[in-house]
Amino acid sequence: MxxxxxxxxxxxxxxxxxxxxxxxxxxxxxxxxxxxxxxxxxxxxxxxxxxxxxxxxxxxxxxxxxxxxxxxxxxxxxxxxxxxxxxxxxxxxxxxxxxxxxxxxxxxxxxxxxxxxxxxxxxxxxxxxxxxxxxxxxxxxxxxxxxxxxxxxxxxxxxxxxxxxxxxxxxxxxxxxxxxGPEGSWDDGREKAPAALSRKIAMAPEGGEIEMWGDGRQTRSFxxxxxxxxxxxxxxxxxxxxxxxxGSDEMVSINQFADMIMQIAGRTLTVRHIDGPTGVRGRNSDNALILERLGWAPSRPLAEGLAVTYRWIESQVKLGCSDSAPDA
Ligand code: NAD
Ligand code: GDD
Missing domain, CATH: 3.40.50.720 (NAD(P)-binding Rossmann-like Domain)
Structure with a gap:
């Protein structure tokens, strides 16, 4: 073996x-x-x-x-x-x-x-x-x-x-x-934007707002x-x-990314831009070399994995809420 x-x-x-x-x-x-x-x-x-x-x-x-x-x-x-x-x-x-x-x-x-x-x-x-x-x-x-x-x-x-x-x-x-994806950091200070924004969107009150670091025009791929x-x-x-x-070469701005998560969540929230650590202004995976050398490159649409991840974080948030609910 x-x-x-x-x-x-x-x-x-x-x-x-x-x-x-x-x-x-x-x-x-x-x-x-x-x-x-x-x-x-x-x-x-x-x-x-x-x-x-x-x-x-x-x-x-x-x-x-x-x-x-x-x-x-x-x-x-x-x-x-x-x-x-x-x-x-x-x-x-x-x-x-x-x-x-x-x-x-x-x-x-x-x-x-x-x-x-x-x-x-x-x-x-x-x-x-x-x-x-x-x-x-x-x-x-x-x-x-x-x-x-x-x-x-x-x-x-x-x-x-x-x-x-x-x-x-x-x-x-x-x-x-x-x-x-599921089972990654989402609430311990080490979470990345997909989990952090999913958490904020899942936890915001109806019609409320979420905070986003920077102006949201910075780009990434996930x-x-x-x-x-x-x-x-x-x-x-x-x-x-x-x-x-x-990496993925489906580049999105963080504003677009938050919109995608809100659409998956079925929630309309206001985004408030605040100062925070933003890292580089733009980043996207260039997949020419992996395609050339391995004959393969990631191709799954971002929205698919995001839907799976959002549902997992939403379930964690609900679990957390019920964990911390006072005994009735
Ligand atoms: P993660 O933090 O979930 O996993 C890293 C693990 O290393 C943790 O479980 C941590 O406990 C363990 N670790 C840290 N110090 C240790 C020590 N002294 N002894 C034993 N274990 C120790 O991160 P991840 O997202 O699973 O990332 C895995 C690897 O991929 C890391 O090297 C990371 O830098 C790299 N990476 C990840 C990403 C990403 O987006 N997740 C992007 C680029 C590179
Ligand atoms: N984490 C997080 N939380 N990021 C936010 C938030 C928030 O609430 N709001 C906006 N952002 C913005 C960040 O400011 C950044 O500009 C962008 O979303 C992406 O943030 P992250 O996902 O946290 O990290 P990153 O893409 O800048 O860097 C990550 O990826 C690298 C590999 O590509 C890090 O995890 C690095 O450690 C990793 O190597």
């Missing part, structure tokens, strides 16, 4: 990936600081472990693996990564995990290792025009990410390729573009988690090392 290891397997993408690998017949070990919050893990073996600790990483790798997916990171949405308040933790924690994982990977046999980088590593100067951002893989240099989170991702991408070059590891690197995992597995098992974008 093939063996897979999912680091960050208690997190959003990691827990979905574990389910998918189990469905494919893998024996799966997951490791994370915490178990998944919203569902039982599907992993055969779950290590609650701090991957900043080298000894813990060694234990997690015991037995060797055909496929290792490195998703563990200190991360979140704009409210977590773009305020500046978490910069030292983000850089230290995520870099430490990646340094440990690579050092252990060259001592314990692993087949292939996947690293989840981010669109946040692209230079800010190519993302100033909301209608025309440039996120082609070749546009990474001269490097100028707009956040320390992006700099750490860029450093770690390079680290993975350096270990491939010098120590013979087989690595695959993807740059994820804003992944969303990729449903199932397609993120499909792309990840296709890359892992291909002969292309990357780095390659895994």
């Amino acid at each position: 093939k063996r897979a290891l999912v680091l960050g397997g208690g997190g959003f993408i990691g827990s979905h990936l574990v389910k998918r690998l189990k469905g494919e017949g893998f024996w799966v070990r997951a490791a994370d600081l915490k178990k998944p919050r919203y569902a039982e893990t599907a992993a055969d073996d779950f290590h609650v472990a701090d991957l900043r600790d080298y000894g813990s990483v060694e234990r997690v790798f015991e037995g060797g693996f055909d496929e290792v997916y490195q998703l563990a990171a200190d991360m979140g949405g704009a409210g977590f990564v773009f305020t500046g308040e978490n910069d030292a933790d983000i850089m230290h924690n995520s870099a430490q995990i990646n340094l440990n994982v690579l050092e252990v990977s060259r001592r314990i046999p692993v087949g292939r290792i996947f690293y989840s980088s981010s669109a946040c590593m692209y230079p800010e100067y190519n993302q100033l025009d909301p209608d025309n951002p440039n996120c082609t893989e070749g546009s990474a240099y001269p490097a100028a990410p707009d956040s320390e989170y992006g700099w750490e991702k860029l450093f770690s991408e390079r680290l993975y390729f350096a270990y491939a070059r010098n120590h013979g590891l087989t690595v695959r690197v993807a740059r994820y573009h804003n992944i969303f 990729l449903f988690v199932d397609e993120c995992i499909e792309g990840t597995l296709r890359l892992m098992r291909s002969d292309f090392a990357g780095p390659v974008n895994i």
Whole structure:
């Protein structure tokens, strides 16, 4: 039986990936600081472990693996990564995990290792025009990410390729573009726009208003988690090392995005624009390279995944309301 290891397997993408690998017949070990919050893990073996600790990483790798997916990171949405308040933790924690994982990977046999980088590593100067951002893989240099989170991702991408070059590891690197779906953060300060706006729309009083950071003319694309995992597995098992974008190229403004969610929710609310961390002015996945190298690119319309996600968040909101309702 093939063996897979999912680091960050208690997190959003990691827990979905574990389910998918189990469905494919893998024996799966997951490791994370915490178990998944919203569902039982599907992993055969779950290590609650701090991957900043080298000894813990060694234990997690015991037995060797055909496929290792490195998703563990200190991360979140704009409210977590773009305020500046978490910069030292983000850089230290995520870099430490990646340094440990690579050092252990060259001592314990692993087949292939996947690293989840981010669109946040692209230079800010190519993302100033909301209608025309440039996120082609070749546009990474001269490097100028707009956040320390992006700099750490860029450093770690390079680290993975350096270990491939010098120590013979087989690595695959993807740059994820804003992944969303059920069972992701929606209320803990790390939530991204899809979950945050869905929560605000689900919770607003009838005919009320929601707050949105910035003027709403900033643009993004959002990729449903199932397609993120499909792309990840296709890359892992291909002969292309990357780095390659895994994202949607259906770009929307955040105003349009909120309108889409309101339509799904069947609610008409007023949007109040407030100051907040906004990140780059425009971002969209460029999918030419993934299509060329993997013969595949995400294609599911944004509205489909958004409807599934909104319904899940709405159910969480209702659950929260009933949890906190006083005893009658
Ligand atoms: P997530 O926060 O849900 O999952 C990351 C997991 O890493 C968490 O469960 C966390 O507990 C774990 N972790 C953090 N520090 C750890 C430590 N010291 N030891 C063990 N586990 C630790 O995030 P996600 O959305 O599932 O993202 C997965 C990966 O994809 C991350 O590397 C992230 O940077 C990258 N990524 C995600 C997106 C996105 O939109 N979700 C976009 C770009 C890149
Ligand atoms: N989170 C959030 N919450 N964002 C909001 C809100 C809100 O209430 N209102 C408006 N926004 C705006 C943000 O200001 C930002 O301009 C845009 O919606 C998208 O925000 P996020 O989804 O939080 O993050 P991002 O797209 O800027 O960056 C995310 O994606 C990267 C990959 O593409 C982050 O999660 C990064 O960590 C990730 O690497």
